[in-house]
Amino acid sequence: VRMERQAVQRAREAFQSGRTRPLEFRLQQLHALQRMITEKETEIATALKQDINRSQYDTPLLELIGIENEIKLAIDRMAQWAAPRPVEKNVLTISDEVYIQPEPLGVVLIIGAWNYPWALTLLPLVGAIAAGNAAVVKPSELSEYSSLLLRELYPVVTGGVAETQDLLRLRFDHVFFTGGSTTGKLVMEAAAQHLTPVTLELGGKSxxxxxxxxxxxxxxxxxxxxxxxxxxxxxxxxxxxxxxxxxxxxxxxxxxxxxxxxxxxxxxxxxxxxxxxxxxxxxxxxxxxxxxxxxxxxxxxxxxxxxxxxxxxxxxxxxxxxxxxxxxxxxxxxxxxxxxxxxxxxxxxxxxxxxxxxxxxxxxxxxxxxxxxxxxxxxxxxxxxxxxxxxxxxGVGHSGMGRYHGKHTFDQLSHQRACLIRSLKMESVNLARYPPQDRRRARRSPTRWQQTADINSNGQPIV
CATH class of the missing domain: 3.40.309.10 (Aldehyde Dehydrogenase; Chain A, domain 2)
Known part of the structure; x- marks a missing residue:
């Protein structure tokens, strides 16, 4: 438990320091992840051969190319994804600044799967980094050689069911799990103790x-x-x-x-x-x-x-x-x-x-x-x-909840913060909303919201 708690604490401290938020830092991390994939392709292919007899030709096709494409996309589009997004105004906010600001959630737990131990572990990580989060990564212990190699290359938490359960007792800001529906239910149950949102990438009979x-x-x-x-x-x-x-x-x-x-x-x-x-x-x-x-x-x-x-x-x-x-x-x-x-x-x-x-x-x-x-x-x-x-x-229903890939991962692991900024001037516009209420004052107001004060319960104008 101590090892898992320390890993989470380090991630929490890194996030709270503000180090993961600047776009420049996120780009550096993504470039480093890209270099790791490129430089260690042979070792990765060897590990997969030992785990599931994966052909050396299938490894790039089934896992590495997808990771590289996600990293490239995130590097190219991250500034656009992270930028404030102006939204439509109404008559009450016509002179205000109104926008959605994506912001990182905090510390994300990523629990990978054994069948594609690199893609299903690192693809969510790309989105977590791009969104400015800190991450704790737990690869599957069943793909033993891949898990050991990941530990050599990247600070991950290894171990089996007991270690995963210990992790899930700790508080995260999001849990991203890939695996079977039976384990997915346990992950969701553990996350509920902290009101932690989850992404469950499960399976089913397609x-x-x-x-x-x-x-x-x-x-x-x-x-x-x-x-x-x-x-x-x-x-x-x-x-x-x-x-x-x-x-x-x-x-x-x-x-x-x-x-x-x-x-x-x-x-x-x-x-x-x-x-x-x-x-x-x-x-x-x-x-x-x-x-x-x-x-x-x-x-x-x-x-x-x-x-x-x-x-x-x-x-x-x-x-x-x-x-x-x-x-x-x-x-x-x-x-x-x-x-x-x-x-x-x-x-x-x-x-x-x-x-x-x-x-x-x-x-x-x-x-x-x-x-x-x-x-x-x-x-x-x-x-x-x-x-x-x-x-x-x-998935949907029994096959999972949440979605990822590309910008979808960024959005899944971001908080879409609603922002409204207005001036302290033009206070007269607000008079109709303050008590004591005055019907005549409300009637003179130019806004549709204020005009509703002059309509009775039957929808007829009050004269």
Whole structure:
């Protein structure tokens, strides 16, 4: 507890000293973070290889490029984001100075996730720095090698569940958590003791609807990449497929051919195919597959935490597999009679973090977007909405609260302070608001607000 308390105290003292507020200091910190990413790319890739067998080619694509782009954007736009923002006035404030001033919240706790331990830890940090906050960073202990490397490069708090719980007992000005919904509830409960606002980036079962009239081969190629990259351990990976029975076999065949193209006849030997993070998650995923006969894959090796890319067809809608987020390389297919049935299926369940629609009919796409809800939606591809800093990334309902990326992170970790500055002159304008009230004086006032004193309860003028 002492270590966590000291880390928070140092961050609090740094913030209260005013050191984190000047734009010049924020820029220096962001440039330093950029240099760290550039100089340590090889070490980062090695750590990820040890943690989840991440391909050295996937590390820049899946994590580092995104961080670098966020840093560059923050450096370029930070002065604009932090500037006072004039707002519309009314007749009562016509001669006043009225604006919104973004200001830092204070000390932000960032709890990272293990599946993308660099992006999901450092992306919120970029926004916290840009907004002028001090931050306490807690990377996930499950991605052990990445966590140790982060500790060498950056002042972070390491440890497991006990250390995280100790941190959450302390007071912060904002808690930014990425992880599962069960832990998210505990984070929210702990933050409530201090009335601390939270951003919860959770997950859930993201549906993927394939219309029978779309280019199924292309759709399956894109779905296969999104589902099995990082061994399925991606919060916005397609969790399951919805399609009509008439195309189910074609979908299976296309995914099988794509897997052969991506990972070869034996994905276990492919340098591009990952591993499950640990034995506990390996056992959890294997238990979800019990009772099913895979139509693709299904092989596993406990000693390596390896599970082959696996497809299951005709999965019952109310099975355990369809109740829990899979977070692994297992893709169930559930058949629906048509788009109406798919919409009902999605709406009967918790609001997902992402919704994927593969369909050529623009009217049908628009209808599905309008009649469902999700944190984000991508049409005719998967996960690509995450790559845009201009789009807010976050969940809704059970899949999370709050949003980030680009300016959205800056706004999330800033207080939007309402400011009104007026002169001590022209006091006569204010006479109508002071007692003792005089109806005639109010009637002579030029403002609409003061004129309402001359209207009775029936809306009729008082004469």
């Amino acid at each position: 549906p993927c609807y394939i219309d029978k009239d779309c280019e199924i081969r292309v759709a399956c190629r894109r779905i296969t990449w999104g589902k099995f990259v990082n061994c399925g351990q991606t919060c916005i990976a397609p969790d399951y497929i919805l399609c009509e029975p008439s195309i189910q076999s074609q979908v299976v065949d296309c995914i099988r051919l794509t897997l052969l193209e991506f990972y070869g006849a034996d994905p276990k030997c492919s340098p591009d195919y990952g591993r499950i993070i640990n034995q506990r998650h390996f056992n959890r995923i294997m238990s979800l597959m019990e009772g099913y006969t895979p139509v693709v894959g299904g092989q596993s090796d406990s000693s390596q935490c390896y599970i082959a890319p696996t497809v299951l067809k005709d999965v019952p809608p109310h099975s355990r597999l369809m109740q829990e987020e899979i977070f692994g390389p297992v893709l169930p297919i559930v058949t629906v009679s048509d788009m109406d049935d798919a919409i009902r299926f999605v709406n009967e369940r918790e609001k997902p973090l992402a919704l994927y629609i593969f369909c050529n009919d623009k009217k049908a796409v628009k209808r599905m977007i309008e009649e469902t809800t999700s944190g984000g939606v991508t049409v005719n591809d998967v996960m690509m909405h995450y790559t845009l800093s201009s789009l807010p990334f976050g």
